[in-house]
Amino acid sequence: MDNTQEIAAGAAIRLGGIAKRYGDVRAVSHVDLTIAPGEVVALLGPNGAGKSTTVDMILGLTTPDEGTVSVFGQTPADAVRAGMIGAMLQGGTLLDDLTVRETVGLVAKLHRRPMPVRDALRAAGVEDIADRRANKLSGGQKQRVRFAVALVSDPDLLVLDEPTAAMDVGSRREFWKSMYSFTDTGRTVLFATHYLEEAEEFADRVVLMRAGEIVADGSVAEVRALAGGRTIRAVLPAGVSDQLVSALPAVTSFALRGERVALSSSDSDTTLRALLAAVPAVRDIEIGAVGLEGAFLSLTSDETEEAVR
Numbered sequence: 246m247d248n249t250q251e252i253a254a255g256a257a258i259r260l261g262g263i264a265k266r267y268g269d270v271r272a273v274s275h276v277d278l279t280i281a282p283g284e285v286v287a288l289l290g291p292n293g294a295g296k297s298t299t300v301d302m303i304l305g306l307t308t309p310d311e312g313t314v315s316v317f318g319q320t321p322a323d324a325v326r327a328g329m330i331g332a333m334l335q336g337g338t339l340l341d342d343l344t345v346r347e348t349v350g351l352v353a354k355l356h357r358r359p360m361p362v363r364d365a366l367r368a369a370g371v372e373d374i375a376d377r378r379a380n381k382l383s384g385g386q387k388q389r390v391r392f393a394v395a396l397v398s399d400p401d402l403l404v405l406d407e408p409t410a411a412m413d414v415g416s417r418r419e420f421w422k423s424m425y426s427f428t429d430t431g432r433t434v435l436f437a438t439h440y441l442e443e444a445e446e447f448a449d450r451v452v453l454m455r456a457g458e459i460v461a462d463g464s465v466a467e468v469r470a471l472a473g474g475r476t477i478r479a480v481l482p483a484g485v486s487d488q489l490v491s492a493l494p495a496v497t498s499f500a501l502r503g504e505r506v507a508l509s510s511s512d513s514d515t516t517l518r519a520l521l522a523a524v525p526a527v528r529d530i531e532i533g534a535v536g537l538e539g540a541f542l543s544l545t546s547d548e549t550e551e552a553v554r
């Protein structure tokens with residue numbers, strides 16, 4: 246076994262230079278990613294960044310044009326067959342005429358070593374609606390049933406594409422509570438999300454995609470730091486132009502609305518000195534740490550493409 250194969254065998258997920266095109270669209274471009282067993286990883290990115298395409302390749306639903314995908318050292322198809330992967334996809338269909346218990350039971354029968362159906366129902370928080378038919382469920386309840394379906398094979402890896410998309414705040418909290426008990430047992434989770442606070446609160450590691458590529462990869466704190474670490478907010482006198490703000494040193498992104506400016510800076514001392522020199526009448530200055538949202542906007546905007554490479 247050479248070194249690359251050894252890493253692939255030890256990893257939960259290993260993507261080696263994967264690329265996927267749809268006609269003229271480069272959905273994913275040469276993505277390398279290794280996820281260790283036990284990691285909880287958030288895949289973040291704006292619409293069209295390539296998250297779902299990446300997830301589909303990990304699940305073997307799409308094959309990459311280039312590169313390799315392995316899951317616990319196996320092909321996605323073999324890993325799925327062995328019940329190692331549980332997946333929850335956007336809008337996966339449920340059979341209307343089956344009850345929740347029947348649905349989860351049916352999926353359990355497809356697997357060699359399923360967990361007891363009752364345990365999957367409990368873990369996903371759908372025990373109380375186990376006898377209801379799928380066509381009588383709300384959007385958030387359906388999502389939780391999909392979660393039970395993903396869990397019932399007792400997988401080592403859960404792959405979730407925007408799992409809480411249809412849930413209200415309360416259901417989302419319940420969902421993550423169930424997830425905590427799953428990851429407590431050392432299992433691996435990869436979830437795609439638009440909710441930055443979910444990544445911030447829940448993931449050990451954040452992988453940020455933009456236009457088919459990974460633009461940042463690290464802990465929440467590291468990704469924040471990559472974006473420059475500080476925001477400056479201030480009130481400017483009337484007439485200060487976008488050009489003046491964008492020309493300030495170390496600015497990675499900014500928004501100027503009326504007299505209010507909010508900008509991210511990779512060196513807030515330098516930016517602030519230049520701002521005071523250029524606009525002495527600036528007032529109400531506040532400096533803060535960039536949240537994950539600031540990092541997200543800064544790292545996924547067109548202007549900063551070069552800054553993060």
Ligand SMILES: Nc1ncnc2c1ncn2[C@@H]1O[C@H](COP(=O)(O)OP(=O)(O)OP(=O)(O)O)[C@@H](O)[C@H]1O
Nearest residue numbers: 267270271272290291292293294295296297298299
């Ligand atoms: N089956 C397909 N046929 C053609 N183009 C596709 C197909 N699937 C995805 N794409 C394109 O590939 C790019 C990446 O899409 P993808 O769905 O992977 O992004 P995403 O990050 O999951 O976006 P979202 O957050 O909106 O779900 C987009 O430009 C999309 O339009």
